[in-house]
Amino acid sequence: AQSVTQPDIHITVSEGASLELRCNYSYGATPYLFWYVQSPGQGLQLLLKYFSGDTLVQGIKGFEAEFKRSQSSFNLRKPSVHWSDAAEYFCAVGLTGNQFYFGTGTSLTVIP
Amino acid sequence: SQTIHQWPATLVQPVGSPLSLECTVEGTSNPNLYWYRQAAGRGLQLLFYSVGIGQISSEVPQNLSASRPQDRQFILSSKKLLLSDSGFYLCAWSVRWDTRGMNTEAFFGQGTRLTVV
Numbered sequence: 001a002q003s004v005t006q007p008d009i010h011i012t013v014s015e016g017a018s019l020e021l022r023c024n025y026s027y028g029a030t031p032y033l034f035w036y037v038q039s040p041g042q043g044l045q046l047l048l049k050y051f052s053g054d055t056l057v058q059g060i061k062g063f064e065a066e067f068k069r070s071q072s073s074f075n076l077r078k079p080s081v082h083w084s085d086a087a088e089y090f091c092a093v094g095l096t097g098n099q100f101y102f103g104t105g106t107s108l109t110v111i112p
Numbered sequence: 113s114q115t116i117h118q119w120p121a122t123l124v125q126p127v128g129s130p131l132s133l134e135c136t137v138e139g140t141s142n143p144n145l146y147w148y149r150q151a152a153g154r155g156l157q158l159l160f161y162s163v164g165i166g167q168i169s170s171e172v173p174q175n176l177s178a179s180r181p182q183d184r185q186f187i188l189s190s191k192k193l194l195l196s197d198s199g200f201y202l203c204a205w206s207v208r209w210d211t212r213g214m215n216t217e218a219f220f221g222q223g224t225r226l227t228v229v
Contacts, residue, residue, distance in 0.1 A: 009153070034217055043202060043220035044156075090156060092218075098144050098163055098209050099171075100218045104155035 002027050004093055006103035013081050014111050021076040021106050023091030032094035033074040035065055037087045038105075044090065050074065061085070086110045114139035118203045118221030125228055131176075131190040133224050135203030138184065143205040145186040146218060147178055150200040162186060163208065198228045 005024045013019055025031060032051050036044040048059025055067040065076045074091060091103040118135045125131060137143050147159045158171045160178035168178050175194050179187045186203060201224045207216035 006155075036220075041200075041223070041225070043222045044204075044218075045220075046217045049217050092156075094217075096209065098206075099158060099161060100146065100204070100206070101158060102148070102156035104153065 002101075004091055004101055004103040006089075006091055006106050008106045009104070010107045010109070012109040012111060015083050016080050019076075019078045019081045019085070019108070021089050021091075021108070023074045023076065023103060024072050025074070025091075025093050026072060027093060027095065030069060033065075033067060034092040034094065034100075035059065035063070035074070035076045036090045036092060036102075037061075038090065039087050047076070047089075081108075081110055083110045083112065114205075114219065116203060116205055116219055116221045118224060120224060121222065122225045123227070125193050125226065127195055127228055128192045131188070131193050131197070131226070133188040133201055133203075133226075135186045135188075135221055136184055137205045140205070140207070141183060142208050143184065144208055145180060145184075146204040146206070147186065147188050148202040148204065150202060150223075156202065160188070193228045195228050198226055200225050 003026050007022055034049045035047040037047050038044045047063050048057050048065055050057050050067050058064050063078050067074050089106045092100050094100050115138045145162045148156045149159055150156050160170055162168050162180045165180050176190050203221040204218040206218045
């Protein structure tokens, strides 16, 4: 079945530590890929997106993500996490049929 | 600039009552429009999307319906709410995709917290 998988439901990291959030997708063709962040009770804000070209994409707030076709993955990374990064993170795919599909999300807790 | 408005922000409704959530987009024309539901542990579930007035695609069979009476207006409705309809509902829009593919992301409203009691 077609899906977007975020295997980590919850991650806890110390402030200043590095972060990697995993995302895998299973669609026939290479979809368009996105990472969004959601603060509690709020809408979603785009962190970064991949359409084509360079497989390492830079986003806002110091985040980056790498597309790996062979692994059908689009993992999100940040070298040094700040307390303000605590939020829910969603990976999403866009398909040419005008749909956006989201993973189940990863909740990030940052401890001082 | 484009903005998306979604209301109300919170809503408490009794089981069996009707529902109407409204979403409007400003500053763009011919957008794609989307309704999502967010439930704990289930991420964002695409409920409906629309590529034009009167054109609604349903992703999941359910107790809800959607309508697009105007280009930039998207309405989520139910005739009789169920307890399982509780959740956080998000409206989103994107630029209309063409045959060259897409080069846009989805832009989200602030959501409506619906509690069915």
